[in-house]
Amino acid sequence: xxxxxxxxxxxxxxxxxxxxxxxxxxxxxxxxxxxxxxxxxxxxxxxxxxxxxxxxxxxxxxxxxxxxxxxxxxxxxxxxxxxxxxxxxxxxxxxxxxxxxxxxxxxxxxxxxxxxxxxxxxxxxxxxxxxxxxxxxxxxxxxxxxxxxxxxxxxxxxxxxxxxxxxxxxxxxxxxxxxxxxxxxxxxxxxxxxxxxxxxxxxxxxxxxxxxxxxxxxxxxxxxxxxxxxxxxxxxxxxxxxxxxxxxxxxxxxxxxxxxxxxxxxxxxxxxxxxxxxxxxxxxxxxxxxxxxxxxxxxxxxxxxxxxxxxxxxxxxxxxxxxxxxxxxxxxxxxxxxxxxxxxxxxxxxxxxxxxxxxxxxxx
Ligand code: F6P
Numbered sequence: 449x450x451x452x453x454x455x456x457x458x459x460x461x462x463x464x465x466x467x468x469x470x471x472x473x474x475x476x477x478x479x480x481x482x483x484x485x486x487x488x489x490x491x492x493x494x495x496x497x498x499x500x501x502x503x504x505x506x507x508x509x510x511x512x513x514x515x516x517x518x519x520x521x522x523x524x525x526x527x528x529x530x531x532x533x534x535x536x537x538x539x540x541x542x543x544x545x546x547x548x549x550x551x552x553x554x555x556x557x558x559x560x561x562x563x564x565x566x567x568x569x570x571x572x573x574x575x576x577x578x579x580x581x582x583x584x585x586x587x588x589x590x591x592x593x594x595x596x597x598x599x600x601x602x603x604x605x606x607x608x609x610x611x612x613x614x615x616x617x618x619x620x621x622x623x624x625x626x627x628x629x630x631x632x633x634x635x636x637x638x639x640x641x642x643x644x645x646x647x648x649x650x651x652x653x654x655x656x657x658x659x660x661x662x663x664x665x666x667x668x669x670x671x672x673x674x675x676x677x678x679x680x681x682x683x684x685x686x687x688x689x690x691x692x693x694x695x696x697x698x699x700x701x702x703x704x705x706x707x708x709x710x711x712x713x714x715x716x717x718x719x720x721x722x723x724x725x726x727x728x729x730x731x732x733x734x735x736x737x738x739x740x741x742x743x744x745x746x747x748x749x750x751x752x753x754x755x756x757x758x759x760x761x762x763x764x765x766x767x768x769x770x771x772x773x774x775x776x777x778x779x780x781x782x783x784x785x786x787x788x789x790x791x792x793x794x795x796x797x798x799x800x801x802x803x804x805x806x807x808x809x810x811x812x
């Protein structure tokens with residue numbers, strides 16, 4: 449049996465641990481197995497490149513961030529566009545056959561899964577594995593890479609708190625998450641944020657400023673120790689104003705680009721500073737959240753998902769993506785989940801609990 453593995457889209461911690469688990473399970477349990485790595489995601493499949501992955505290549509990578517295979521973004525909408533010659537999809541299918549693959553493991557996020565579903569519908573045996581720090585893949589409780597990003601973001605916010613407290617500042621910490629606010633929500637709660645701004649809950653500048661002004665008015669000099677009022681606001685990069693929400697994403701982006709910004713964070717910092725008189729700063733955590741060694745939870749999850757995916761291949765189950773459901777590892781049909789997202793429920797338990805302990809979402 450010949451197995452191919454590729455990693456596609458933004459990197460995250462745990463990719464190598466998954467590659468390792470797929471490989472180890474296959475070498476242990478599948479007779480005459482051959483494994484190849486396809487470099488740089490779907491780009492490698494389009495150009496027909498692959499290289500042998502030996503048992504020894506899997507040593508010492510469980511704790512390594514990034515991906516030993518390399519990755520790239522290949523937009524889904526370009527897959528079926530005919531330029532001069534065959535489409536990218538046709539090239540990928542032809543190369544899948546040329547490589548003699550019996551199964552292709554695609555480690556990636558929502559976009560990767562859409563392309564994986566397409567490949568399967570064209571006759572390639574594909575098994576998807578849910579990777580992303582955004583945790584927004586439909587049909588799985590959690591994705592690998594997410595927990596490490598939560599830990600990293602939480603530690604960064606803890607560190608930023610010392611500056612906010614020392615200076616008595618309001619600091620907005622922008623974390624990744626364009627469509628889904630899972631990372632902002634979890635890291636925000638874990639780091640004791642005062643306010644969390646999510647793509648799923650449009651916020652109002654008036655409410656944000658009012659919250660900060662009221663908190664300042666309420667704060668009393670502490671007889672025991674010296675403490676100035678300060679605020680930590682954790683904002684997802686996709687956080688959106690109530691006034692922007694009705695506009696298409698493209699039009700929103702246009703207004704922001706005109707201001708020289710891509711996210712709402714710098715604008716919000718300016719508005720808070722002007723309206724409340726509070727010294728306000730912002731920090732964008734960016735790629736810090738995607739890099740580095742996976743936490744133990746992600747190593748465990750990656751190993752379970754990778755091993756299970758290899759087992760499915762050995763049994764001949766294809767056209768699926770492996771998933772976590774409660775304490776079980778299971779799978780969903782790619783056709784069922786492709787194109788869908790798992791978003792934060794604004795009325796769900798986590799948001800309600802956060803509101804219950806006084807965290808504001810800037811909306812009411
Ligand atoms: O991988 C998901 C993600 O981290 C998103 O949260 C973010 O919007 C995006 O990647 C940024 O990716 P890049 O800058 O690598 O294209």
